[in-house]
Amino acid sequence: MKKSLYNFFSLLLLLSFLGICTQTYADEINLTTSYVTSSTSTEQFAMRIKTTSGTKYYIDFGDGTEIQTKKGSGYGDYIYYNFADMATNPVHHVKIWGGPIVEFMVISNKKVSELTLKDCNELVKFSCANSDLKTLDLSACPKLTDVTCNANNIEDLKLPESAIYLTFNLNRLTLAEFPAKKSYKYVYGPMRPVYLEKEKINGLTVDLTDFLQYNGTTSTFKWYRFDNHGNDGNFNMLIDPSTYKEENGVFTFNEPFDTEIYCVVSNSALPRLDNINDRYGIMPIKLKGKAKQLEQVHAAFLTDKFTTENLTFNLTLSSLTDNSPCMINWGDGVIQELKLNKTESVVKHNFIDAQVDKKHLVQIQCADLDLLQFPELSGFLAFQAGNVESPVKRIVLSSNRQNAIDVSMFKQLEALTANSCFATEVKLPQTATLKQLSLEGNQLKTIALDGFVNMEELNLSRNQLQAVNLSKMNKLVKVNLSFNNIYTFTMPDTYALLKEMNCGNNSIPMYSLPEKKTIETYVYAPQNSYTILPEYIKKNVVDLSVFNNLKGVCDTPQPTTYIWLNKDETGIPIVKGLCYDEADGKFTFKLPEQADIYCSLQTNAFPDLSSNGVDYRTKPITMMKVANGIADINGNEQGIEMVQHGSEITLISSKTAMVSIYDVQGRVAKNVNMTAGETANITLPAGVYIMKANGMNTIKFVVK
Known part of the structure; x- marks a missing residue:
């Protein structure tokens, strides 16, 4: 038995020596650091590793030195190290293996950019704060409960279900990447703004759906222009929400910006997200793409109105049908969507980039647009042609100073009111649809009206017109031509519908004034003196x-x-x-x-x-003088003196004379033969009279 065991271990030792059989270790941690160490100072790479008492683990610092063997004390061991090749190699790949490892910490601010763990089944506590990690995957550590990874640049964080004590603030996580809260220790803020992935930006569309919600609470978004002062949420750089459209966290802008922009994200369930000068959201991005255009432009105009918060641009609109869709491109990045009705409504707008002399091209899309009315002094400059035929029926443009008014592109126009615009020229559409035309208070000298056979109401008062031809307008109901200098005036042969006519204060010859006929209100006086042709x-x-x-x-x-x-x-x-x-x-x-x-x-x-x-x-x-048989009318050689007392006339003559008194029609009212020194008393009815003595020295007098 002893001999068999001896042979087994001898074989194992031999295989190990030959490299055929190597010893494996359960735990393995690999990291990459660019931390700079120095043998002459306290700048050392530092870690804290805890294993069970007496457990061996190994460290390869990646600087060409020998692998270090460590034996755990069971309390957590601090390891400090100076990289040997620091002068030639600033980046080192450090490997720790053996174990099992219970706790692992890279001491703060050691510039760790990569860190992976393998088979760390006994790891309970992990820390790597104030480094350069962008991703961190601890999901394969089934007993891990305490994680500290704050102050990195982590964009992708994976944790096991066992992790409940979490400190992960000052990273770059979207709300979708936030780990679930499972205990009192849940330090998430402040959170740094996120670098948005390129695929989240498509032209003028930005996808922020990963920021939309946290645990069922919907976020709010504010966009700002970047002014190189950080993501500080400067109110003066706030982008008007009307310049973009948001749908479930996807933003579509109406036009690109000349600067970078960023978004600040807030969520009421996470009140400590923001850092004062680096607010949570996304880092600045640059939008690329063409400005959004209306598919159809039914009306367009140019304005230089300077508006502020308290001074709006008001546009009165109506449509031919109720609930008609309308879009207005205000030319400042704002595209407004609204519904129009047959009743008039006032649309108010503040140009968000308003400044003195700045011009805006405003475009309107509404297939059944009826009324287009500008307020007085609106800053209107000129109409512009659209890309489709305009449906506009009525235009009101009064008190907007214009040298020329061109509405020729409005082929369906039925009514134009452009009073007090000081215009010297008006271009009207070549259409028979025009029924009402009011151009009072301009400076028009001529106007062509031949084609407007359906005209019903015409007001050309207070211009400088000299000739007006209404010969084709037999449907007129109301006409005002007062306060011009009209001399040549032509009425239609029939005007049975005409109810109101004002042509006073002109130079219309009395024989050219229309007959009253059906006219109910007729003002024809005064007229300037007639020039005899x-x-x-x-x-x-x-x-x-x-x-x-x-x-x-x-x-x-x-x-x-x-x-x-x-x-x-x-x-x-x-x-x-x-x-x-x-x-x-x-x-x-x-x-x-x-x-x-x-x-x-x-x-x-x-x-x-x-x-x-x-x-x-x-x-x-x-x-000129014409010989008429009466000669030498030189003076009062006959010496006639007249004294008037009311209707009684006393004539006193110093010579013999024939005195004749005529009325203004040339009829003789009284003939008196007088001798020298004679006095004659005459009584005359009221009137204007002319007295002559022997046909000489006319005297005019009035009896009242």
Whole structure:
């Protein structure tokens, strides 16, 4: 028996010597460190290893020196070491085996970058803090209960079910990587921000689903622009949530950023996640991709409105049907989704990158967009063409200063209101759909209206128009052309639907004013003085017969009364029969001297033209002298003196004279033959009169 045992051990020893049979050990720990040691200082690589008392274990420090054999004391042994080849080899692979090992610790701050454990079935406590680990797998240690691995850069942590006392803060774990809490000792924070995997970023989409929940509690996310001051969550760098869309932790941005961005993640179940200057979330990333575009642009405009938190850009919109989907690309990275209804709604927006003189191209996608209304002084610059035909029916653009208003791209436009824009040019769509047009208070000198045969309401008041042609618009209901300088004015042949007309404060000839017919509210006065056309003046003959027999506001033609007066400050009427003859509105003058004269016209066809002390008249013309048989009108050589007391006139003559008194129609009111020194008393009814002595020295007077 003794001989057999001896032979067995002898064979085993021989096989071991030959390398055929080697001794194996249960526990094995491998680590890589870049810690720098020094034989002249206390800078030494340090570990603490605990085994059962008397247990041997071995250490290979990877510096070419002999393997060290250790014998456990049972209390935990500290091991300090200076690497022998430190001058030539900064990185060392250390191996510990034997055992069983009960506790293992790499003393803090030893720059361990890799660490693996194999068959450590008796390991109860593990520690490797303040190092450079990125992964740590302790899942094969079935008795491990206490783990300390804080202050590394661990992104992947695997623990056995037995691990209950945990310190793993200051690593880079997503919430999905957090180990379950099983005891009072659960030190998770603060946690460093995570380096996001490349596959989690796809163009403008970022997948943060690994941060979405912790134990059923949903996280909140805030995105910031990176300003090279760490992930400090600077409020001034906060990215507006309306510039991206989030769905179950997946974020899709509307456009890339010129700087890196990062996300801060908070979870109410983990209140100590944040570090003050390095808040939990993800490290800065750079998005690459094209800015999101609307598939269809039904309306677009350019604005330079500078908005702040308390000064919004308000856009009033409506659709043809209720609950109509709408998207607005505000041009600042914000794409807003909303529902429009037939009732008007105000959409408010603050441009998140607002600054003085910054322009934004705003695009709207809504297949049945009806109303597009801008507030006063909105900063509107110009409309832009979309990529599909615009459905917009109504545009309101009042009080937005524009040199030119171009709405030609809105082919379905039915109503345009652009009052007080100071525009000198308006480009309208070539479409018959336009029914309402209001351009009051601009600076338009011309406007083409030929194609708008369905126009119902037209307001061109307070412009600088000289000609307006409404000949094709027989569906008009309401027209306002007041306060222009219109001279050439054409109405349609029929306007049976017209109820309101205001064409006052223009230069429209009275004969061009429309007849009242069905008009209920008709304002036609005042009108500027009429310029007699050159073809109506032939030498000493003036033809104003176009003013005869006008209907105006009456049902039948009305006569016109013509009164010719001197232009000078006296305003003395020119005597009919004496200075001119009339035949049916044609006047033949026989003035003894050249004179500047004008004609006042009065007719019941347009009574308001002569109301309030302002009459309708022609502009002055110069009429040349014509020999008429009355000679030498030089002065009051006859010595006639007139004294008036109300309606009583006293004439005193120093010479013999024939005194004639005429009314303004040229009819003789009184003839008086006077001798030298004679006095005559005459009573006249109220009116304007002209007195001549022997046909000379006209005197105008009024009896009230």
